[in-house]
Amino acid sequence: MKNDIRKKLGKEWLFCDGGFGTLLQESGLKGGEMPESWNIKRPGDVAAIHSAYIEAGSNIICTNTFGANALKHPDDLKDVVEAGVALAMGARDEHDNRSDSVYVALDIGPTGRLLAPMGDLPFGKAVDIFGEVARIGEEAGADLIFIETMSDSYEAKAAVLGAKENTSLPVFVTVTFDSKGKLLTGGTVESVTAMLEGLGVDAIGVNCGLGPDQMIPIVRKFAACASVPVIVDPNAGLPRTENMTTVYDIDADGFSDTMAEIARMGVQVLGGCCGTTPEHIRKTIDKVSKLPFIPNTAKQVTVVSSFSRAVEIGTRPVIIGERINPTGKKKFKEALRNNDIEYILNEGLNQEAAGADILDVNVGLPEIDETAMMETVIGQLQSITALPLQIDTSDINALERGMRLYNGKPMINSVNGKKESIEAVMPLVAKYGGVLIALPLDEDGIPDTAAGRIAVAKKIYEAAEQYGIPHKDIVIDGLAMTISADSHFAVTTLDTIRSIRDELHGHSVLGVSNISFGLPQRQLINSYFLTMAMQNGLSAAIINPVNETMMAAYRSFLALMDMDPNCGGFIKAYGLTTEVNIAGTVNKGAVQSGGSMGGRSDADGGGAGGSSVHMTPGEAIERGLTEAAREATVAELGSSEPMELINKELIPALDRVGRGFEAGTIYLPQLLMSAEAAKACFAVVKDSMKSTESAVKGRIIVATVKGDIHDIGKNIVKVMLENYGYDVIDLGKDVAPETIVDAAIDGDVHLIGLSALMTTTVASMEQTIKLLRQKKPDAKVVVGGAVMTAECAEQIGADAYAKDAMATVRYADSIFVTN
Secondary structure (H helix, E strand, O other): OOOOHHHOOOOOOEEEOOOOHHHHHHOOOOOOOOHHHHHHHOHHHHHHHHHHHHHHOOOEEEOOOOOOOOOOOOOOHHHHHHHHHHHHHHHHHOOHHHOOOOEEEEEEOOOOOOEOOOOOEOHHHHHHHHHHHHHHHHHHOOOEEEEEEEOOHHHHHHHHHHHHHHOOOOEEEEEOOOOOOOOOOOOOHHHHHHHHHHOOOOEEEEEOOOOHHHHHHHHHHHHHHOOOOEEEEOOOOOEEEEOOEEEEOOOHHHHHHHHHHHHOOOOOEEOOOOOOOHHHHHHHHHHHOOOOOOOOOOOOOEEEEOOOOEEEEOOOOEEEEOOOOOOOOHHHHHHHHOOOHHHHHHHHHHHHHHOOOEEEEOOOOOOOOHHHHHHHHHHHHHHHOOOOEEEEOOOHHHHHHHHHHOOOEOEEEEEEOOHHHHHHHHHHHHHHOOEEEEEOOEOOEOOOOHHHHHHHHHHHHHHHHHOOOOHHHEEEEOOOOOOOOOOOHHHHHHHHHHHHHHOOOOEEEEEHHHHHOOOOOHHHHHHHHHHHHHHOOOOEEEEOOOOHHHHHHHHHHHHHOOOOHHHHHHHHHHOOOOOEOOOOOEOOOOOOOOOOOOOOOOOOOOOOOOOOOOOOHHHHHHHOOHHHHHHHHHHHOOOOOHHHHHHHHHHHHHHHHHHHHHHOOOOHHHHHHHHHHHHHHHHHHHHHOOOOHHHOOEEEEEEEEOOOOOOHHHHHHHHHHHHOOEEEEEOOOOEOHHHHHHHHHHHOOOEEEEEOOOHHHHHHHHHHHHHHHHHOOOOEEEEEOOOOOHHHHHHOOOOEEOOOHHHHHHHHHHHHOOO
16 A cells, blocks of 8 residues: 655655646647546546656646536536546556655645635535545545645635545645735735644645746745745746747746755745646756755744734734623623624724734624624624634634634634633644633632642643644633732732743733723723733733723833834834823824724723724725715715715725735735725715716726636626726626627727636637737727736737736726726
8 A cells, every 4th residue: 555645745855747737738728628628538648648747757746637626517527536536546557666656636726716705605615615526536546635726815724624524635735826925815925824734734835826936935935934844836937828829938947947946945845837847847856856855844933814914922912902802891792782793893993903913803692693693703804804813702613613714823712721621622723723822720720829820731731732732822821810809919920921931931811901800090000010911921912902001001012122123113103192191091193003092991991992983985995894884975975966975085995995905905805895895885876866877987898718717806806897987797707709709899898808817718818809809909908817917918919917906997097087
């Protein structure tokens, strides 16, 4: 029986195969033809490619199943996958001298659909789709599962869960970044690594999208933060078209030279993607095999992540915003009972603006369905803020649901030393990943001394190790209890925090405001206690970041302890103020972004933090709050003309969001939520107008070209164009050139947007453009998609290349508005 690849992984060089679709094209694959269909129609050609890569020296050969899923192959999925695995296994068996060193990887690519809430594919459905493919592949004999070309971390998570819940096979994952090192949905190397390692994948890395030279900065980041082996599968440079065929600009010599450089950075698995050939792989293996192997090492870094942001615990104290929690908050309880989600979202946005690093999410009330509410709040929060979340609940069902649907690696609040708690919580953390807050109490209660609490903490560390949860992913709570009950409690807590740092070499957290219950002027006690705790090594503080007293203490500590370079954060927060009183309230001037204007004190000692009652339509759009945007627009129309409101509020707000997206400070989920809020505003405005024709800038056709059923990018473009006042005719996906041309002629449309994700369908895009030039020469064509570049767009005859939705809007404005 052949060895499990995990016995070699991370211990010796492993080499993947290279491009498949481009070689199929050379064998006659037509534009629009599904590559996986050749597993049945032309198996000899598929097997020949596998054999060529095995002869080149590849250890890992991927089945021709990249697009094989129930959405694309509803009628023949089982046959296509089984045939794909059999062809790869057969090619391996023909090379007897390599049969024990070649592994058949079930290749799984993206669905081509955007997952909810941004898109229309439910997360659970995506897990089922990927799980079905994985199950068929394992039964057919695959040795591992290779999930690749993922541009959305949420879809990557769905694929990993589908694979791990339906098979026992090793799971490799590679994602696709743009030239700025970001996923389509905003993910970074650090955020993706934290999430995937938490899910327990066996190797991670990058493929497609870029050539080896462009991947070097990304590879450096993976090598620096990944604890599992790193995979690098670049394209053979940038694509261009020649004679209706996509070709790439880096030959085997140039490719292999750079891959040898990449190998020296601490990469363990190397191969190729689009445009690479057996010769690219052969020369890479020849050069890399001669280099000393560099094994991966475990990185002792504690990271909490969202879909786009990674927060490291341990470099400086981290602020966890406590306001999304019903304890002591009458209005918040009312919001939960009334399903007022936008109130809750506003609490999150207020805390983010005030300087929170992580948001605690506790939505438990006895009279509501906490599991359903947790699902809703987590999904909605992640659509409007990039901050990581702390899932805070004692309901194990709500905890699992929240962890399953969370797009990232969350903090989990909490576990304790009781056997019942450990057995309920730790299996979930082992499965989904997370940074777990541990309360040092057990069946004997809360220890009275720091030494007693440390003893329980050690027991929790040991239990976590049994579940495969590393030491770095446990954060010990120092247990702050009110000094009004016992004046020694604060001393014990501070001793515990210091011992966690010095004795356990671990990280600590405190719910700071617990210390002052029952006392007057609680924020004074809280702020001084926070400073003392940070001085003793506190890693994370659960506080109200909208309370300026607490944030003044926090920012002052960072500045004094050389954790705020050049006092930049302190100056940013208080540079325009003239005085701050002892309570931390800003008396004059204004606090800039990242600060707060202070406010009332409420019953829990936390200070201000309610939702804004009066919000302009523009503010609601920027925050992505749909209902608030609708209500604000209705209110504003009482004193403003419809077109005045559009021009002075709605479009400027969209422009600000668009500029943030282009600058990389706002990510796709937030862009789409703002677009939905804007759509609600426009609907209200249009209802109030006698005629809407004057609001339409122009008509635009969008379509994914023949043979390509990926419509994520096209759908995003449609939403943004509609919000900027364009009438969009969406022809869908897999659209024939003739259909696009006929629609342009029938509607006298002067701008057509074409999308393609697959290299095999660039030829269809070129055919469409040529036909438009013949039959609708006055139409302009803008193109985009993962495989497109400005150079490629020019070569196929397009008028413009748009790297994202906002670039398409800008081009449309240059055509319709400028002219």
